[in-house]
Amino acid sequence: xxxxxxxxxxxxxxxxxxxxxxxxxxxxxxxxxxxxxxxxxxxxxxxxxxxxxxxxxxxxxxxxxxxxxxxxxxxxxxxxxxxxxxxxxxxxxxxxxxxxxxxxxxxxxxxxxxxxxxxxxxxxxxxxxxxxxxxxxxxxxxxxxxxxxxxxxxxxxxxxxxxxxxxxxxxxxxxxxxxxxxxxxxxxxxxxxxxxxxxxxxxxxxxxxxxxxxxxxxxxxxxxxxxxxxxxxxxxxxxxxxxxxxxxxxxxxxxxxxxx
Numbered sequence: 153x154x155x156x157x158x159x160x161x162x163x164x165x166x167x168x169x170x171x172x173x174x175x176x177x178x179x180x181x182x183x184x185x186x187x188x189x190x191x192x193x194x195x196x197x198x199x200x201x202x203x204x205x206x207x208x209x210x211x212x213x214x215x216x217x218x219x220x221x222x223x224x225x226x227x228x229x230x231x232x233x234x235x236x237x238x239x240x241x242x243x244x245x246x247x248x249x250x251x252x253x254x255x256x257x258x259x260x261x262x263x264x265x266x267x268x269x270x271x272x273x274x275x276x277x278x279x280x281x282x283x284x285x286x287x288x289x290x291x292x293x294x295x296x297x298x299x300x301x302x303x304x305x306x307x308x309x310x311x312x313x314x315x316x317x318x319x320x321x322x323x324x325x326x327x328x329x330x331x332x333x334x335x336x337x338x339x340x341x342x343x344x345x346x347x348x349x350x351x352x353x354x355x356x357x358x359x360x361x362x363x364x365x366x367x368x369x370x371x372x373x374x375x376x377x378x379x380x381x382x383x384x385x386x387x388x389x390x391x392x393x394x395x396x397x398x399x400x401x402x403x404x405x406x407x408x409x410x411x412x
Contacts, residue, residue: 185197
């Protein structure tokens with residue numbers, strides 16, 4: 153790809169913010185960003201140092217448009233983008249929406265640009281080690297997506313829309329569910345006068361271990377040992393909701409360990 157290719161980012165949320173900053177770092181900053189609200193568009197535009205608008209029709213000409221909006225809005229936004237940019241390469245960053253949604257919206261050239269990472273506006277994520285999964289409606293679009301991704305990260309992988317759906321659900325298990333579990337642990341501790349930050353070294357070490365071994369090999373705890381006395385004692389301390397989760401997780405661990 154050419155460094156001077158004109159890129160527009162449609163969206164100003166968590167993903168769009170980190171992506172726009174990663175593009176800027178690569179030397180290919182967006183020429184403009186769009187958001188549904190003028191305030192969000194201006195915040196990101198000023199952060200990146202580019203144009204901004206809340207009207208898709210007012211966006212400048214572009215060679216590439218990357219749509220990064222909530223899944224529920226993607227189809228309608230994609231139709232507006234395809235109408236505004238009939239000749240541009242249009243890509244989306246959604247994990248669970250098929251690439252063909254862009255073709256159905258009217259895009260003539262389309263693809264997917266899916267960075268696998270949790271992001272927030274308050275914490276701009278560097279893309280250097282983020283795996284970016286790409287897909288293209290044709291060979292040229294796929295190669296373009298790969299080249300763009302390779303400017304942002306050393307980890308670029310081709311993935312079909314079907315594979316990306318599995319990536320997305322796996323990410324929920326690997327990120328969203330553990331975060332909910334951290335909240336459960338926090339409530340148990342705080343309710344009993346104990347600090348949650350006492351868990352942080354344990355959380356950090358558990359994450360570090362799976363860089364060195366498989367998650368199954370890294371498993372520890374009473375369920376792995378089938379220590380039913382401890383598990384029953386734990387469940388007696390929990391309310392109905394947590395007891396159900398504890399039992400389901402413990403049963404899962406015991407079943408998987410029996411398969412070794």
